[in-house]
Amino acid sequence: MVYRSCIFIGFAVIIVAGCSSTHPGQCAASRQEAQGPAAAAIAQGEEATKAVKWDPERTWVMMVGVEVFKNNDTYADMPDPNREDQKFYELLIKRGVPKTQIVFLKDQNAALANIRKEFVSLLEKTQKGDTLFTYYTGHGTVDKQGRGYFVNYDAPGNSNWTSWKDMWAVAEIFASIETHFKGDVVLALADCCYSGTLCKQMKALKTDKAYACMGSSLSTLTAGMYWTFTETLISGFTGRSYVDADGNGGVAFRELAAHSREEVAVFMQQETEFATNQAFPETFTLGGAHEAQHKGVGTYYDVRVNPKKRDSWQKAKAVGCEGDTITLLYYLDDVANYKTFKTDSEDIRTFSRQCFNKQDVMDVKDGKRWHSAKILAVEKETGIHKVSYGKKKQWEGLFFHDDLRVRP
Numbered sequence: 001m002v003y004r005s006c007i008f009i010g011f012a013v014i015i016v017a018g019c020s021s022t023h024p025g026q027c028a029a030s031r032q033e034a035q036g037p038a039a040a041a042i043a044q045g046e047e048a049t050k051a052v053k054w055d056p057e058r059t060w061v062m063m064v065g066v067e068v069f070k071n072n073d074t075y076a077d078m079p080d081p082n083r084e085d086q087k088f089y090e091l092l093i094k095r096g097v098p099k100t101q102i103v104f105l106k107d108q109n110a111a112l113a114n115i116r117k118e119f120v121s122l123l124e125k126t127q128k129g130d131t132l133f134t135y136y137t138g139h140g141t142v143d144k145q146g147r148g149y150f151v152n153y154d155a156p157g158n159s160n161w162t163s164w165k166d167m168w169a170v171a172e173i174f175a176s177i178e179t180h181f182k183g184d185v186v187l188a189l190a191d192c193c194y195s196g197t198l199c200k201q202m203k204a205l206k207t208d209k210a211y212a213c214m215g216s217s218l219s220t221l222t223a224g225m226y227w228t229f230t231e232t233l234i235s236g237f238t239g240r241s242y243v244d245a246d247g248n249g250g251v252a253f254r255e256l257a258a259h260s261r262e263e264v265a266v267f268m269q270q271e272t273e274f275a276t277n278q279a280f281p282e283t284f285t286l287g288g289a290h291e292a293q294h295k296g297v298g299t300y301y302d303v304r305v306n307p308k309k310r311d312s313w314q315k316a317k318a319v320g321c322e323g324d325t326i327t328l329l330y331y332l333d334d335v336a337n338y339k340t341f342k343t344d345s346e347d348i349r350t351f352s353r354q355c356f357n358k359q360d361v362m363d364v365k366d367g368k369r370w371h372s373a374k375i376l377a378v379e380k381e382t383g384i385h386k387v388s389y390g391k392k393k394q395w396e397g398l399f400f401h402d403d404l405r406v407r408p
Helices: 031-035 037-045 084-095 112-124 170-180 197-202 228-238 253-268
Strands: 059-065 102-106 131-137 140-142 148-150 185-190 210-215 250-252 273-276 284-288 300-304 313-322 325-332 335-342 348-350 361-366 369-379 384-389 395-399 404-406
Touching: 059 084, 059 112, 084 102, 084 131, 084 228, 102 112, 112 170, 148 170, 148 197, 170 197, 185 197, 197 210, 197 273, 210 253, 228 253, 228 284, 250 253, 253 273, 253 284, 253 313, 300 325, 361 384, 361 395, 369 404
Parallel strands: 059 102, 059 131, 131 185, 185 210
Antiparallel strands: 140 148, 210 273, 250 284, 300 313, 300 348, 313 325, 325 335, 361 369, 361 404, 369 384, 384 395
16 A cells, blocks of 8 residues: 555546454454455355356456646646556556557546547447446546546646536546447446545436446545555455455455455545446456465554554554464555564554444544544444544544544
8 A cells, every 4th residue: 555645546437436452363364354344244145146257358448547737736746656557557457458458548648638539439449248447546526516527637727726627527437438338337446536426426327338336435525645445456356365255266346345445444544435336247256366365464453553652553454474473564654564573462453343332422533633523323344433523624534443432
């Protein structure tokens, strides 16, 4: 999960948008323990029908990645030498999508006129039975009616930034697909502020195409500052074992959606949004979970980043297990850290999914400060608390047990 220095993170369209805190013990946790109760619920709900498999050779991909902007006084540049959108592009080719069926526009090449021209040109080449995948990363915004827009390289700046006709609108994306795409399945992913507008606006479509949309944030909220969501897409399309919640050897798209939701909640206190229409097959599968890993990899932990401060706990994830050691990924000052611990170390503990009650009067810890908060909803199966907090401006976020306390 790489840090990105911006408010808006990006948009990916594939039009596909508790226990207590005890010591972790041995690293050989079960797959269900690694993924948490949410994954177990998916496994229990899996239908015993034949999966509909994604066919990379029949897939057409539109990718737009904007990290620098013509009007960067309005849209902050966010250059990153380790671009996850580039890695995602390379992964799709590795999975078997023909390079000739992918358009990837980056930065200066992602001017609105060029996006429109290349998108329509790509769509016109499709045939019945094809799948469409489009991906964008950059800034996202909404108008007063809550309609979503994804910011192209040459979007107007300063006082003209509300010139919506000069931005790549979510409504325009859907209109282009409905007019020019001859295939059947659309996967839409968005990794940016207000990316949930994909899901919201898709629901209003009258179409015979199968849509699935997933965004890194709700249609009403900004996004965080990491590549976390896009990295979950990479994990799902790679076929990493911890995304395969039911352990059947395949990664269903809804398993990827559940994994993304939990990962983004853990590391970003942010809520993803996922929606399909009735035509989208429940068993749509991205491929096999072919990457063999230790079954403890993917497990969430808390790590004490400063042994001298007993309350300096950060969220972490197991990325390696060997014998009696465990390697954890965590973030400190917006930088990814990898550190190896003995499994009996006092500086690590299992991730708490204990829950408070909705009516409890709470404080929430955001950064180093505690804020008065109101619990809006509680997911008992995951330990996720949806919380509203802040005095001058109300913020919403997802928090777990150890970042909440009953108000003194």
